[in-house]
Amino acid sequence: MPIETETSLSDILARCHALTHTDQIPPDEAAAESAIGYFPVYFPEEIVHAAGLRPHALLGGGNRIEVRYADARIGSFVCSICRSTTELGLNGSLKGLGGFFAQPICDAAKHMAGIWGRNFPEQNPQLLALPQNVNSPAAARYVYDEYQRLRAVLAEKIGRNISDEAIRASVRVYNENRRLQRALYAIKRDDPARLSTVETYLLVRAGTRMRREQHNALLRDALRLLAERRVRPLDKPRVVFVGGFCEQPPLEMIETIEDVCFIVDDDLLIGQRWLTEDVPEEGDPVWALAESYVERSASSPVQYDARKPKEDVLLRMLSAARAEAAIIAAAKFCEPGLDDQLALSHHLDAEKVPYLVLEFEEKMTSFEQMAMQVETFAESLLFD
Amino acid sequence: MASTASPAPTAARSLDARTAGQRLVNQWLANIHTARERGQPVAYIFVMGNAIEILRAFGFELVFPEINSLQTGVRKAAPDFLAKAEDFGFSPDVCSYVKADVGLMLSDLQHPSGTRMPKPDLAIASSMCNVYIKWAEIWERHFGTPAFVLDIPGKRFAAWQPIPGTPQYEADKRWVQGQLADLVARCEQITGTKFDPDRLAEVEASVNEMIRLWVEILQLNQRRPAPYNSMLDGLTYIGVLNAWRGTPEGVEYMRLLRDEVAGKVARGEGRVANERFRLIFSGTPCYVNLRRMVELFETYGGVFAASDYLTYAAGGLDSSGLFYDPSRPLESLAEVTTRASQLGLSNHFFSHHTLAQQVKDYAADGIVYHGIKSCRTVATSMADNREYVTKRYGLPTLYIESDLIDPRYWSDAQIKNRVDAFFEVLEQRRLVEGGA
Numbered sequence: 001m002p003i004e005t006e007t008s009l010s011d012i013l014a015r016c017h018a019l020t021h022t023d024q025i026p027p028d029e030a031a032a033e034s035a036i037g038y039f040p041v042y043f044p045e046e047i048v049h050a051a052g053l054r055p056h057a058l059l060g061g062g063n064r065i066e067v068r069y070a071d072a073r074i075g076s077f078v079c080s081i082c083r084s085t086t087e088l089g090l091n092g093s094l095k096g097l098g099g100f101f102a103q104p105i106c107d108a109a110k111h112m113a114g115i116w117g118r119n120f121p122e123q124n125p126q127l128l129a130l131p132q133n134v135n136s137p138a139a140a141r142y143v144y145d146e147y148q149r150l151r152a153v154l155a156e157k158i159g160r161n162i163s164d165e166a167i168r169a170s171v172r173v174y175n176e177n178r179r180l181q182r183a184l185y186a187i188k189r190d191d192p193a194r195l196s197t198v199e200t201y202l203l204v205r206a207g208t209r210m211r212r213e214q215h216n217a218l219l220r221d222a223l224r225l226l227a228e229r230r231v232r233p234l235d236k237p238r239v240v241f242v243g244g245f246c247e248q249p250p251l252e253m254i255e256t257i258e259d260v261c262f263i264v265d266d267d268l269l270i271g272q273r274w275l276t277e278d279v280p281e282e283g284d285p286v287w288a289l290a291e292s293y294v295e296r297s298a299s300s301p302v303q304y305d306a307r308k309p310k311e312d313v314l315l316r317m318l319s320a321a322r323a324e325a326a327i328i329a330a331a332k333f334c335e336p337g338l339d340d341q342l343a344l345s346h347h348l349d350a351e352k353v354p355y356l357v358l359e360f361e362e363k364m365t366s367f368e369q370m371a372m373q374v375e376t377f378a379e380s381l382l383f384d
Numbered sequence: 385m386a387s388t389a390s391p392a393p394t395a396a397r398s399l400d401a402r403t404a405g406q407r408l409v410n411q412w413l414a415n416i417h418t419a420r421e422r423g424q425p426v427a428y429i430f431v432m433g434n435a436i437e438i439l440r441a442f443g444f445e446l447v448f449p450e451i452n453s454l455q456t457g458v459r460k461a462a463p464d465f466l467a468k469a470e471d472f473g474f475s476p477d478v479c480s481y482v483k484a485d486v487g488l489m490l491s492d493l494q495h496p497s498g499t500r501m502p503k504p505d506l507a508i509a510s511s512m513c514n515v516y517i518k519w520a521e522i523w524e525r526h527f528g529t530p531a532f533v534l535d536i537p538g539k540r541f542a543a544w545q546p547i548p549g550t551p552q553y554e555a556d557k558r559w560v561q562g563q564l565a566d567l568v569a570r571c572e573q574i575t576g577t578k579f580d581p582d583r584l585a586e587v588e589a590s591v592n593e594m595i596r597l598w599v600e601i602l603q604l605n606q607r608r609p610a611p612y613n614s615m616l617d618g619l620t621y622i623g624v625l626n627a628w629r630g631t632p633e634g635v636e637y638m639r640l641l642r643d644e645v646a647g648k649v650a651r652g653e654g655r656v657a658n659e660r661f662r663l664i665f666s667g668t669p670c671y672v673n674l675r676r677m678v679e680l681f682e683t684y685g686g687v688f689a690a691s692d693y694l695t696y697a698a699g700g701l702d703s704s705g706l707f708y709d710p711s712r713p714l715e716s717l718a719e720v721t722t723r724a725s726q727l728g729l730s731n732h733f734f735s736h737h738t739l740a741q742q743v744k745d746y747a748a749d750g751i752v753y754h755g756i757k758s759c760r761t762v763a764t765s766m767a768d769n770r771e772y773v774t775k776r777y778g779l780p781t782l783y784i785e786s787d788l789i790d791p792r793y794w795s796d797a798q799i800k801n802r803v804d805a806f807f808e809v810l811e812q813r814r815l816v817e818g819g820a
């Protein structure tokens with residue numbers, strides 16, 4: 001029943017869309033207290049989930065908040081996600097959060113732990129020191145130790161131990177979630193007219209605002225409905241989009257690109273699918289998570305990994321997704337993103353792969369100029 | 385590697401510290417210049433978290449790209465280098481040290497000091513500044529030299545204490561030690577020589593002595609009047625300290641310097657003729673306007689008695705009790721590296737209490753924050769830090785902003801206005817306190 005399918009899918013997406021704008025912790029105090037906020041990119045949510053708490057990915061303020069307090073607290077040369085997250089703290093939206101973690105992904109993000117420590121000490125803010133060196137034989141053990149530290153911090157919060165069995169159960173839930181996300185991405189890649197990137201993004205992002213079991217159910221429904229969706233064939237160039245690993249590009253920006261291109265792979269919300277395969281469900285579950293982080297994980301400008309030069313990763317992405325071009329975006333003032341944007345564009349020049357460079361800010365509200373750039377780019381791909 | 389070792393300068397004993405320091409810097413640059421022809425391996429390293437001790441034990445010549453970049457500023461050559469990097473495509477928002485270094489690479493490594501910088505055989509990027517890692521990736525692309533990323537876990541929060549013997553401390557130390565073992569293996573492979581723990585112990589003994597003297601020198605500036613200005617003389621001191629760390633020449637220089645500074649204290653000689661205000665400087669200097677910056681404060685009798693820069697840009701070892709135990713050199717290196725990171729180097733993010741403590745230790749009248757547009761490591765949350773320190777400790781503070789080496793960001797009139805206003809506040813306070 002295509003019409004009903006479409007209606008049901010629209011309902012799901014509308015729900016996801018509404019959640020995208022709910023950066024506030026639910027007004028009820030208990031819900032806030034059980035939410036553990038974490039700043040991008042990746043976080044071992046399973047450990048939080050196993051504690052009966054809710055991981056709450058901090059994804060910035062988007063383009064709908066007015067920054068009133070943060071400008072006086074943070075340098076004018078710092079990216080929007082740091083600024084708007086600070087604003088959400090200072091304007092009270094994140095009041096009552098049960099915990100706050102940032103990670104050493106970049107120098108600005110490390111300061112988020114300091115800002116939080118000075119302003120919201122009751123949230124027990126700190127850094128989860130994920131390593132920048134994942135190439136040492138000692139790396140997995142270190143990640144394991146740091147995860148055990150996290151486990152102890154959370155255990156203290158809930159006043160009881162978090163058992164291996166509980167973590168294993170969470171790993172199973174998240175493994176299913178990873179499989180469902182991979183299935184979404186496979187549709188987007190193989191049949192992009194069936195599932196757009198904005199839709200994929202909304203579906204994935206919804207997982208950051210609900211319990212994972214619920215999200216699994218949501219994704220299962222969406223996948224079932226997507227299979228039934230009636231699709232009109234469309235002819236648009238196939239591109240990959242990179243640069244959305246941390247600060248979130250506005251939805252309108254993705255829509256602008258999708259008006260004229262199929263985005264057949266991307267790094268949006270990459271932290272949500274950072275572990276690229278199932279995490280082993282046997283043995284020590286914390287070790288399984290740590291070892292997966294080191295051995296079977298994605299790539300981003302904020303993780304050094306000698307096994308994965310960024311240029312190779314992009315070329316592999318292009319070829320696996322059968323894309324003919326790349327859109328290489330970077331958030332304004334994001335040094336790691338800007339550095340990689342340059343390196344990747346030089347490399348694609350050498351490889352003679354067409355690309356478009358875009359700079360964005362989560363708070364952007366005007367897209368006319370970008371639309372013109374993207375249209376011209378898409379036309380050049382169609383007619384060259 | 386005796387045949388390829390860096391030539392040492394002649395004894396410095398009869399010189400004053402300034403001349404001795406200048407000589408050492410010149411000698412170091414000359415050694416870098418000739419490293420290739422002498423067949424000496426070359427390592428690129430950063431000032432924060434670099435495992436110099438291991439590199440010295442293997443006989444590497446050390447190039448500090450940060451010092452190269454700051455020197456383009458000091459020598460007024462930065463605009464050309466920055467322009468080259470920006471023409472190449474680097475965003476104006478990227479760290480200006482990185483851009484100056486890219487400019488150098490695009491200038492066939494011909495540095496304005498006259499030194500032709502050699503290519504690296506090894507490049508170590510610690511996680512103390514994440515830009516280091518991105519910078520090392522640029523070298524990977526340009527030189528084909530694989531980066532060695534040394535991940536040193538810093539403080540997780542302001543009150544974090546690395547306490548030897550605790551499981552947490554042991555975990556962090558084990559991680560650092562594991563990576564140092566990897567580094568030793570990498571050095572053996574590059575140099576073709578076997579690791580000599582005795583040589584490492586010797587280097588560590590020299591570092592211990594240098595740090596002991598350095599701590600004394602820092603403490604001597606607690607005296608009134610302060611014998612030197614942290615943000616002028618102090619910068620020269622740490623340049624030599626970095627370049628000659630772990631060498632007998634370095635020890636000799638530090639001793640000479642300590643004696644000289646102690647002499648000034650004994651004679652009651654201050655850096656500023658009429659010292660009226662003692663200040664703490666937080667942040668990095670503006671190397672293109674170094675003298676001007678200091679002059680703006682010294683005109684009012686203001687001296688920078690201390691600066692967190694002299695801790696983190698000098699390796700962070702001045703926190704008390706950070707000495708190597710040369711009887712177990714590699715393990716001790718891991719311990720001190722971890723603790724220096726947690727006590728000294730990762731303070732940028734949580735420096736509010738440390739700064740307030742420095743104000744006490746140095747009997748200072750206030751804190752001057754210098755925000756650097758392109759250095760997010762140091763400057764991201766300075767304004768928040770300032771707000772906290774002002775409210776919590778009631779300290780007078782000033783915030784000014786420019787760049788390390790990019791003269792486009794120095795606005796003289798604006799900075800001067802702010803400095804003038806700050807001293808008005810300090811004068812007022814003095815009046816009130818005097819009258820109270």
Ligand code: SF4
Nearest residue numbers: 079106109246247334
């Ligand atoms: S957007 Fe870039 S600079 Fe900002 S927090 Fe993320 S990685 Fe860091």
Ligand code: SF4
Nearest residue numbers: 479513515759760761
């Ligand atoms: S960002 Fe700051 S600390 Fe890092 S390399 Fe640049 S100037 Fe140095």
